[in-house]
Amino acid sequence: MSELRDKSKRLQSGGSRKYHEKLAHAGKLFARERLRLLLDQDSFVEDGLFANSVEDGLAADGVITGTGKINGTTVCVMANDSTVKAGSWGKRTVEKIIRIQETAEKLRSPLLYLVDSAGARITDQLEMFPGRRGAGKIFYNQVKLSGVVPQICLLFGPSAAGGAYIPAFCDVVIMVDKNASMYLGSPRMAEMVIGQKVSLEEMGGARMHCSVSGCGDFLAKDESEAIQIAKSYFAYWQQPIHKEFRSNPSVEKISSIVPKEQNLPFDMKKLINLLVDQNSSLEVKELFAPELITMFARLNGRAIGIIANQSKVKGGVLFGDSADKAARFITLCDAYQIPLLFLIDVPGFMVGTQVERAGIIRHGAKMIAAMSEATVPKISVIVRKAYGAGLYAMAGPAFEPDCCIALPTAQIAVMGPEAAVNAVYHNQIQAMEPEARETFIQEKRKAYQEDIHIYRLASELIVDAMVELEDLRYELAKRYDLYGDKQIHFSKRKHPIYPV
């Protein structure tokens, strides 16, 4: 074997055997094996294999960078090698990551970050931390690339301290249960500086981030599943992969899903499953703020992003977290030209001291701002109720949806009949004799319901179309096809003052 081949082979094997054994013991794969599973066969070309190779034990300086293909589309990748100094960042590690970001920008290629890193090498801090091409440049580049090329993070191990911002700036984060973690200060540091005793899993584990903080988008049971999720997600960024002219769902099947009573819960996911192409959906942030569903799916082969109220969880009421989740997803779809579908069944934004103190108004404003700014084809469907600012946040008529469709079960109002009658006639009701009250209330509710009846609203052109639920799939497919070439710019200004 030539000297070059021999050296290359040694560098490609990463760190010493004990670190490989440690990796296997934790149920983790070697970084190069992860890339092999992710990328099309023989498509990968590597840059910087010899980085820091004059030093012993620093193969590729702990990060593999290069270009390959996923399902035939060119992508750039960086993968921390945790068998080399725990995947920590030295000067050349940082330089390699910056360079692959620059390559992604030049090639206009998606960039995948396979993260498994202990963070900065403190011993090398002067070289890798503060300077113009120090670690800060990685995050600067991420912000610059955001919305230009998809950035996907697969988190297999730790993403510590400053390194935690790599996932934070990615479009989506896939985390492996039990092994992935993300935190600014480790449990050891928390104990030292604030006296808090906490486990790593509680502090920054995958499940916590996917269900509580919202920093994670997908919780994978193992590394293979994480890679499969990344590929599935990536497919929505590629051209339609198939056309499925599935017939409309049967009346019997679909009519039993949506209850006529506005206050009874139902599973919106069952409705979505009957609307979209079979096995075409991928839910984002499934475990976080589940009262609002954000999901990619295909409709006759066309990728769409769905935002839907889930009355089965917390009544489908909008909270601060659900508004943030929606805002983020809308921005993601809009950046990459994925049309939006809003399925509305919303009692409004939550009320009460707890949510007001947590700033529900500014969170709601984020959602309304993101939805207003979205210029991709957007269709809103009022499935049942659309009350209060919930109608606005879910792309109501004032927010320029290309079409606002109402089902016969739709109801649009500032608030529902019960709350409205109480609000308007409270003093009068209180002054009445108890036996007269109920009759009065029922009469007023009936009058209110007639006033907001959906046919009346359709007559006033408040909605653009009325469609039976069983015809909705066909109607939506036609409309997305017709709106596909929509080209508008929301504004010529530099940027708005975002409500954050």
Added chain:
Amino acid sequence: MSRVEATIVGTVSKVLVSIGDDIQSGQEVVILESMKMLIPVEATKAGKVTAIHVKEMDFVNEGDTLIVLEESQ
């Protein structure tokens, strides 16, 4: 011992179980009313009901204990 907690702030509309009942994971045990919506609260574990902390019309905060279960083995 396992607790079933209120998932949202609101009032108790209906308690669906009694002390001594054996219940399954995923079974609805209490219906809350919040924002004029009826919101079922499900047990996340199977077990026998040993205590009921609320009655109809009670106000509850998110996280308040509704039901206590002795978990099935």
